[in-house]
Amino acid sequence: xxxxxxxxxxxxxxxxxxxxxxxxxxxxxxxxxxxxxxxxxxxxxxxxxxxxxxxxxxxxxxxxxxxxxxxxxxxxxxxxxxxx
Numbered sequence: 001x002x003x004x005x006x007x008x009x010x011x012x013x014x015x016x017x018x019x020x021x022x023x024x025x026x027x028x029x030x031x032x033x034x035x036x037x038x039x040x041x042x043x044x045x046x047x048x049x050x051x052x053x054x055x056x057x058x059x060x061x062x063x064x065x066x067x068x069x070x071x072x073x074x075x076x077x078x079x080x081x082x083x084x
Contacts, residue, residue, distance in 0.1 A: 052077070052078055053076070053077030053078060054077050054078050054079075055069075055075040055076045055077035055079055056069060056075070056079050056080070057079075057080040057081075057082055058079070058081050058082070059081075059082055060082065060083055063081050066079050066081050
């Protein structure tokens with residue numbers, strides 16, 4: 001079975017990446033694997049060991065720049081678009 005979530009460690013940073021979509025999202029084994037990954041992420045969040053890595057934040061009027069940044073894979077974390 002292909003893992004739903006890849007767990008990557010960079011020093012003290014744990015990153016959970018969604019793997020390729022399952023062929024049958026209703027497969028009980030796949031649902032159980034995803035539930036386990038979500039439980040792990042929630043536990044890490046509660047323990048304070050899970051954090052989002054934000055590469056850049058763009059205001060809404062620069063959303064095209066944000067999209068280009070993501071599209072060309074220059075990002076080193078999440079790209080955020082702010083509304084205010």
